[in-house]
Amino acid sequence: MAARDLLLASLVLSCSLLPCYGVVLFSSLQRTLVVTASPAPGQVLKGGVDKITVTWGLNQTLPAGTDSAYKTVKVKLCYAPVSQADRGWRKTQDNMKKDKTCPYKIVARPYNSANKTSQSVEWTVQRDVPTATYFVRVYAFNADENEVAYGQTTDAHKTTTLLQVEAISGRHKTMDVCSICFSAFSVLSLAGFFYIEKRKGKRSQ
Amino acid sequence: MEVEGQATQPPKFALPVDSENKATVFRLFSVAAPHMRAFHLSWVSFFACFVSTFAAPPLLPIIRDNLNLTASDIGNAGIASVSGAVFARVAMGTACDLFGPRLASASLILLTAPAVYFTSIASSSTSFLLARFFTGFSLASFVSTQFWMSSMFSAPVVGTANGVAGGWGNLGGGATQLIMPLVFALILNIGAVKFTAWRIAFFIPALFQTLSAFAVLIFGKDLPDGNFRRLQKSGDKTKDKVSNVFFHGISNYRGWILALTYGYCFGVELTIDNIVAEYFYDRFDLKLHTAGMIAASFGLANIVSRPGGGMLSDAVAKRFGMRGRLWALWIVQTLGGVFCIILGRVGSLGASVAVMIVFSIFVQAACGLTFGVVPFVSRRSLGLISGMTGGGGNVGAVLTQLIFFKGSKYSKETGMTFMGVMIICCTLPVCLIYFPQWGGMFCGPSSKSATEEDYYLSEWTSEEKEKGLHLASLKFADNSRRERGRKQDSETKPVDETPSTHV
Numbered sequence: 001m002a003a004r005d006l007l008l009a010s011l012v013l014s015c016s017l018l019p020c021y022g023v024v025l026f027s028s029l030q031r032t033l034v035v036t037a038s039p040a041p042g043q044v045l046k047g048g049v050d051k052i053t054v055t056w057g058l059n060q061t062l063p064a065g066t067d068s069a070y071k072t073v074k075v076k077l078c079y080a081p082v083s084q085a086d087r088g089w090r091k092t093q094d095n096m097k098k099d100k101t102c103p104y105k106i107v108a109r110p111y112n113s114a115n116k117t118s119q120s121v122e123w124t125v126q127r128d129v130p131t132a133t134y135f136v137r138v139y140a141f142n143a144d145e146n147e148v149a150y151g152q153t154t155d156a157h158k159t160t161t162l163l164q165v166e167a168i169s170g171r172h173k174t175m176d177v178c179s180i181c182f183s184a185f186s187v188l189s190l191a192g193f194f195y196i197e198k199r200k201g202k203r204s205q
Numbered sequence: 206m207e208v209e210g211q212a213t214q215p216p217k218f219a220l221p222v223d224s225e226n227k228a229t230v231f232r233l234f235s236v237a238a239p240h241m242r243a244f245h246l247s248w249v250s251f252f253a254c255f256v257s258t259f260a261a262p263p264l265l266p267i268i269r270d271n272l273n274l275t276a277s278d279i280g281n282a283g284i285a286s287v288s289g290a291v292f293a294r295v296a297m298g299t300a301c302d303l304f305g306p307r308l309a310s311a312s313l314i315l316l317t318a319p320a321v322y323f324t325s326i327a328s329s330s331t332s333f334l335l336a337r338f339f340t341g342f343s344l345a346s347f348v349s350t351q352f353w354m355s356s357m358f359s360a361p362v363v364g365t366a367n368g369v370a371g372g373w374g375n376l377g378g379g380a381t382q383l384i385m386p387l388v389f390a391l392i393l394n395i396g397a398v399k400f401t402a403w404r405i406a407f408f409i410p411a412l413f414q415t416l417s418a419f420a421v422l423i424f425g426k427d428l429p430d431g432n433f434r435r436l437q438k439s440g441d442k443t444k445d446k447v448s449n450v451f452f453h454g455i456s457n458y459r460g461w462i463l464a465l466t467y468g469y470c471f472g473v474e475l476t477i478d479n480i481v482a483e484y485f486y487d488r489f490d491l492k493l494h495t496a497g498m499i500a501a502s503f504g505l506a507n508i509v510s511r512p513g514g515g516m517l518s519d520a521v522a523k524r525f526g527m528r529g530r531l532w533a534l535w536i537v538q539t540l541g542g543v544f545c546i547i548l549g550r551v552g553s554l555g556a557s558v559a560v561m562i563v564f565s566i567f568v569q570a571a572c573g574l575t576f577g578v579v580p581f582v583s584r585r586s587l588g589l590i591s592g593m594t595g596g597g598g599n600v601g602a603v604l605t606q607l608i609f610f611k612g613s614k615y616s617k618e619t620g621m622t623f624m625g626v627m628i629i630c631c632t633l634p635v636c637l638i639y640f641p642q643w644g645g646m647f648c649g650p651s652s653k654s655a656t657e658e659d660y661y662l663s664e665w666t667s668e669e670k671e672k673g674l675h676l677a678s679l680k681f682a683d684n685s686r687r688e689r690g691r692k693q694d695s696e697t698k699p700v701d702e703t704p705s706t707h708v
Contacts (some may be wrong), residue, residue: 073543086613089266128399130270170271170400171326178408179326180395183319186415190315194406197308 023156024096024146031140032066033073033151034059037136039163047167048127054106055120056138056151069148070111070140075121078102080154083132096147102137104129111140131167216591218429225680226429227359229630231366235509239426240357244366246425247306247350248373250314250417254343256375256384257287257321257410259504261337263382263482263497264403268333271400278330278350280384280611283479285338287472287602293345294599298592301352302450305433307425310349314418317343321411326403343414343598348592350374355580356428360684361519364530364577368515371576372507372569379504380479381410386497388648404417416642444669445674454589462634463575468601469631470538470571473545473624475602477503480610481561484617489554506565514573526690527581527643534574535635535646541567542632545625549618567690568628572598581640585664601631643688650689657682 038053039045043050053073058067078101084090093099107121135154139147154161219237220228228240235241261268261282269279293313300309317456320339327333356367388409392402404493427433454460482500485491491499514537521529544564551557575594582590605627610618639645660684665675 086277087269088276088613089269089483128270131273167271168398168400169212169328170398170404171328172401175401175404176326179322182408182411182415183322186315186318186322186418189419190312193311194308 005072020068025094026092026096026099026147026150027094029147030149031151032062032149033057033138035136035138035142035151035153037153037161037163039171042076042164044164044166045125047125047129047131047165049125051122051124052136052163053120053122054136054138054153055118057118059151067111067140067149069073069142069145072108072141072145073111073119074108074139074141075106075123075133076102076137076139077104077106078137078152078157078162080135082162083134098185106136117144123167127168129165129167132165134163134165135161208399222429223359223684225359225677225684227357227684229361231362231369233356233369236398237588238424239429243353243357243425244370246421247310247353248370248415249369250310250414250421251350251374252377252380253414253417254314254346255374255412255504256381257317257414258341258344259378259381259478260321260338260407260410261286261324261333261383262479263385263493263500264406264495265482265483266486267389267399267403271403272327272330272333276374277612278334280606281323281497282334282337283476284332284392284606284611285334286479287344287599287606289338289341290344290347291596291599291603291674293342294348294596295347295589295592297345298352298451298454298586298588298590299447300588301349301591302445302586302588303447304587305427306349306353306356307421307432310346310353310424311418311421313344313346313349313592314414314421318356318411318415318418321407321414325398325407325411339576344525345373345592345595347371347598348588348595351576351579351591352588353427355591360580361523363580364515364518364522364573365512366515366582367576368518368573369512372509372511372573372601375507375511375572376473376504378474379501379507380506382482382501384409384496386494390494408476411525418563433442450586450589453583454586454593457583457586457590459521459638460590461466461591461597462602463582463640464592464597465573466538466546466632467575467598468535468604470568470575470594470629471598472601472603472605473541473568473628474504474565474572475599476605476610476624477565479602479606480617480620485554485557488617489557491554499561502558503561503565507569510566511568511573514570514575515577516573517570518574518577522577522688522690524691527578527640528646528690529690530574530577530688531635531638531646534571534578535632537567538571538631538632538635542625542628544568545628546622547625549620549622549625578638581688583664584630584661584681640688643690648701649671657685657688661685 033056035054035056079090084092089098092101106123112119135152135158137150137152140149142148218226220230222234223229226614236245265279272396274618280324297309297313317340321337324340327336351367354366354370355363385406389402392405393399399406458531468624482496486493486496517533518530521533541564544560544567548557548560548564551560577596579591579691580587605624609615610617623685636646639648641651641662642657642659644650658679661678662675665678669675
């Protein structure tokens, strides 16, 4: 009896300790936030230039007190499945520590429980965001810095209301010119060497 | 010092030489012309080619985002980077036989430098693939390196010379995994964005490649006695016909076996160079420069492992002759396969790094051991055999990446395990190599008292012998008698130094 009680107690204890050890699964999170983003459907955002406005708030149909544990929120830019295909480094994993879906942080803020319906941020698409299809997700964190809830701009299958970003190419005209000049120099100098060799060969005869 | 243009007075060299004026010792820290200078020029230029060819892999986490690459695109580009050199190496072998290693290698390096410059302005998966494809051609300079060393160094040290030159060149594949992330970080610090910084970084390997080719042209010499063109014009070096060189190369089955086995030591090395940085970055969630450092340690082992293989080959040859060289090659390469299997199975970062380093030592030593055997397969078509073997190395890399590392079919770990199995299987043909005058792994030399002269002169017809075209092969045959090993050598009668047979 005592042994069984001990086992039960240790199980309960370890389960309550689990969130502290950071093994948070995405499937355990509740979708309680409503998130919208400004871009119109079909609009392509240019990296480094265009801005988006993200607005999030608690779903008003939920009972009061649902958000009592929320302390901070992180707004992130996430890859849509079409941009994850054949790219193992962007894979979605249930274990939040290993999940690579949402690499770009838009903003991290304390959760404003007073203004539940709409908190928003305006963000310029950074220059290192690659060309891809995205959606926006907002994670709510509790005091232990673990995710407890989320909301996203798209549906559960991540197929609707997606954002397109077109990144900068990273090329500059100067670079193009340098590449061409140096290449031409390499080939021409080879021709020059051959010519000199031929002249030397003729002279030694 | 060399006395110019006087055929009657034998030229004096800084190193002791044999009857072909090839150095009989290898002094690493000397730059004496022509032998050691040729060594340093060849390994540095080959190193530059390796740096360029594998400059992309450590930066792939950035490049794949900039160019929107999929795993298949990356795999294809990796395959392309090593496939160009398959035929380029064979062609290079023939070019060396005909034009000399100095011109052949410098031409190749300068003609492939534009591909590296153009990598900076790649804008799609196609342009990236093409840039990597054409850059990869530069790996054919391996053949000119080995040819040059085989022309400058005599039998007792040729394995060492080939091993060190090849190894220190291959070092580039490791060094680049350190250099490129460092250069990238530097440029990032100066203020460029990520997608521009990696592009600027590519100018470094490109410039290095260009400058090393200039050095080869200005300071290098094809043979101890001088450059091909001048020697050909003065009659000191005979000009051979492409078709004859080609025929005698491809009809020698040993060349084909070595091509296959080289595919599973060097080919594996190239494959790992292409995938290991991404493997550590993605599997263990490391930072870019950390993954680069670990990836670098694979290629950096070349500083001692490949030369070690070459020296081991020469050391066993002293006692056991060619048979020892073959046994050493088989044992070391098979062990490389075993460690590759283990690498695919370990799951922790520490164990992976440790196994990878052991694996790298065995696989690279096998490369050095292979080129302890290659110089003896043919004298007339030395360049072509070197080219075939070298090309075979790249074929191995292409096949392995195609089967195991393209797209998302196998995880990288599984691919490595399968690659290890393939290494073990494809090393077995070494058992089939047989030299009538020296023997093979399981058989002794032919009882019909076959000699080195018989073997090497069988490549020349009697008309050609009448014209005296075979004299270089005769000298080589005499110098290669050491491959009988110590026991046999003491039993053979001493032969005259001067070639006496003129039919």
